Amino acid sequence: MTRTRQMRRHARRMRRHGLQPMVVINSDDQLPDLAAVLLGRMLWRYRSELAPVYAGITLAAGGAVLHVSYPEWWPYLLGAASVAAWALAVLGDRIGLAARRERLYAATVALSAGAWLAAVTALGIGYVPLPQCLLVGTAVLAVPWWAHRRRRAKVRVDRQIAAWPEIAHSIGLPGSHAQSAGVDVWGWRARFALARGQTIQDVTAKVPAIESALGTFRGAVRVFPTRDDKANRFELRVLDTDPHADAIPWPGPSVASISEPIDLGPFEDATGARVLLLRRHGLIGGVAGSGKSGGINVLMGNLTACPDVVIWAIDLKRGMELQPWASCIDRLATTPEQARVLLRDAVAVLEARAASLATQGRRVWEPSPDMPALVIVIDEYAELAEDAPESVSDTDSIARRGRAVAVTLIAATQRPTQKAMGKGAVRSQMDVRVSFRVRERKDVDLILGQGMLTAGWHAHTLNAPGKFLLSAPEHDTPRRGRAYLLTDEAVADAAHRHADIRPILDEVSRTAIEEAQAGIGMRTTSSLEEVTTAPNAADDPETILWGLLAGAPDEGTPVSLLITATGMSRPWTYQRLRELADADRVTQVSRGRWHAVTEHSE
Template identity: 25%
Template sequence: MNKRSSSATRTNGPARSHAGRATRPPGREFQAAAWLARHPGFVTAPLVGLGLTLVLGPLVTSAVLAALVLGAFVWGRAHPASFDRFAAPLLRATWRRWTVYRGRCWTQLMSDCGLTREHRHSGEQLVPRVLRVRSSSSTIDTVYVRMVRGQDVAFWQERASVLYEALIAHRVAITRHRPGVVAVVIEWELPFTRTIPAPDIPETTEDVDLGAVEIGDNERGEPFTAPLVGGHRLVAGASGSGKGSILWSTLRGVGPCLRDGVVRVWMVDLKGGVETEQGAPLFHRYATTMAEALELLTEFRDAMRDRQDDMREQNIRAATPSTATPVELLVIDEMAMLTAYGDRSSVREALRLLAEVMTQGRASLFAVHGYLQEPSKDVVDVRELFTQRICLGVTAASHVDMVLGEGARERGALADEIPGDERHAGIGFVIDKGSRLPVRFRAAFTTDDDITELVTRCAPQDADVIDMPDGGPDEAPDSTEPSERGAA
């Protein structure tokens, strides 16, 4: 009796342990129902078409569909900028979702790259499932994928090189989106194959649009512009990434305004002025040491207060750029030298002055442009006050989100993947404020001859640059006497 019980237990035990486990996949009809539940558009679209046909008739329905297609075509031809900004990403993502990342093509890709797994009991092939596709540009897709159980983001990252070789893509980056889901960013190609020449200097002040200064091209070959007024700009990039191209392209784009006194540049270069000395005649004020920089910042802040007082007396809410109320542009090259690496008291004072200007200067046309390599909060405590962010090639993936905002890299801003050689200098990303998608661009390459041309044509005629002396603002030289730096 005991032996039988023991035998029965040994025989029936494994059978009971498998109770409730899948030994074969669900029926095809249930798989199809689950698929349609995940993709309701394949049900609603035909139903809407059928409903329109029954209500309006086939002729009218065909006319409506033709009108929609024609309207999209006309929109794309008549105003490509808005079409590419709003409609193209959706259309492109839909097309690629159902042509590239679908069905057998996707299953075969996952299998070839070792990202599938066989179910232990049913023998069914488990394939990572595409949840959503976003296409920020014609060359960058972000595919959100639910991983097979037992996989993690590190497992996928190990196969990134295999993936881009299989896709014949330029680069693939993989990040964790949420538990069980990875974001696979696919960069199909690098659009910039040549250096972009410096933009032409406008002839007159009337030719300058301070709200859209050309500094390069976007990846569609259209001019890439950025506003000079209405906010503050932060440019982050590793050494040699092309920060100087943005600085000098911006100044070339507003050259006539510099000459006529509609824009005045206050330059702080704590690297000794090595990279900015050539353009010194363009600057209204110039500082190359920490002491000079603090004096310049104090004068800049005081000038803002004076203009605010004038605006209050005249009941003006927002100043208009003119020779009477010029745009005062503070440019800080290698900002970390001012905000992190100096002595503690000087850094604290510089941050206090910057914070006051950046929180109050917009309406009175006082703007700050900061250039740096390390964008962390420890280095730039006023980082969140910059309203316009540009990220060139950086050395860490975390830097991308620090500059462009949370999730920017996941949406396709692979700035940390930009090669650091000269052939890729000036390539970077910004976030489009309307679509919240990253836009890739390349800043124009500005040579020494281009800077010389800018100085020759656009140096202010009625004033010379004034170096800030160590003794304080009261000891500044008379502006009617050219300084050595201004005369250089």
């Protein structure tokens, strides 16, 4: 044995110097030692496959010991097995058993093993047919274990991790080693420690070499900082299949309030790309056809489901993108002039809200159905800056002062250059950045911020519509997501369902808008009598509304005509009809038809 130890030490020295040791067997007494070593390595290498056998042996040994020492424990063992089986079946998802069949399998194994152990403790290991039950039960219950996809994936990962020292040496990261590894929904991830002097930037540069060494498909490897953000650590994520290869249908709204984070779509680890928009402004960028419109639809589908948000929108492509959501949008501007008025009114709202908070001694506007937040969505911001450049100062004001008063700006554009953003400070105020595919590498920094390309945010490598990178205070590492897909039918259905829950602006905001539209000192109240006599009354939506109601035929004017003629939203129209009805000035003739109350009708 002394000779064997010397040979092993010699072999280790040669390996450290990069030499291949030659094993020379001088006597037959060394053969059993070598066979034992090989057998031990094989049993360890295939420990996962042999786990049911090991469990059966352990169970038999434990039962024999308990029968001799504590035969009266069998009721407690049976009770413990029952509790464990129940816990695995009901609470197994908390320990990683996501699928129902996994939990049922674990519960069955726990109950079967516990019942057999209790029987052996009471009756003894030789009591027929307990040995036969153990053999048959082990074989039967081992089949699902051997066939399970995640177990087989874990075995494959363990073997790749075991080969990492050789891989690291071949790709130029010698000395790095794995600390932990695990399998998830679409692949696996592992945490690694780097050798002295190595950084995560060195690892990022070698991603193609890692993909080649691991035998994955191109683009399957992701490198992230670890959660503790240590400079000599990194997390490696490897995809077995691309989870974003196909479009992912929208599952429906993920929020019921603007104070909740909105789910834009799944990341590659199946977690949701959730981002909070309350008191934050957002910028969405990407080339034509990259999926910006789809991302806006996801936002609209969630925002319209929130009864504490009023939505205004600007779409200078004549409403082509946002018109399907018109029934849920309080104001939709489709011309430069309408956009100028809308943004001017938004500034008036935030100033009025700030003054109201100051008089109440409060610092922030808390959204509620009676005091909703205001979200302004601008599609193709570059067109607004070009067609209505005087409005840029208003967007700057909203971006700088809108957070505390819950006035949020969300802008979408292809390339948010300084010229496209109107030479203002809007872009610097955007806390939430969503980048779909860009054509040039430098556009990554334009959308996501300076230095993001160097930091690994490679939006130019996104290879399908809807794929995006999300940068926000809670998302500071480059993780690929894919926005949910809303078909035209899904948009129409969501808009129809959410139209009835849309709120109206609070009284403070409405009064500010009325004063902004009429001019300070020209109109101090919002009564209909003053509206009908105000200057330029022919252009006032309320004047148009009253004119249509006063001149309505006996069967009344349909609501659809009132909405079209005034250019206002359905919630606004119904709110004005309710106010007039409460004042006994209009009456509902039939469902969806109204006319003014006259002396004859009275």
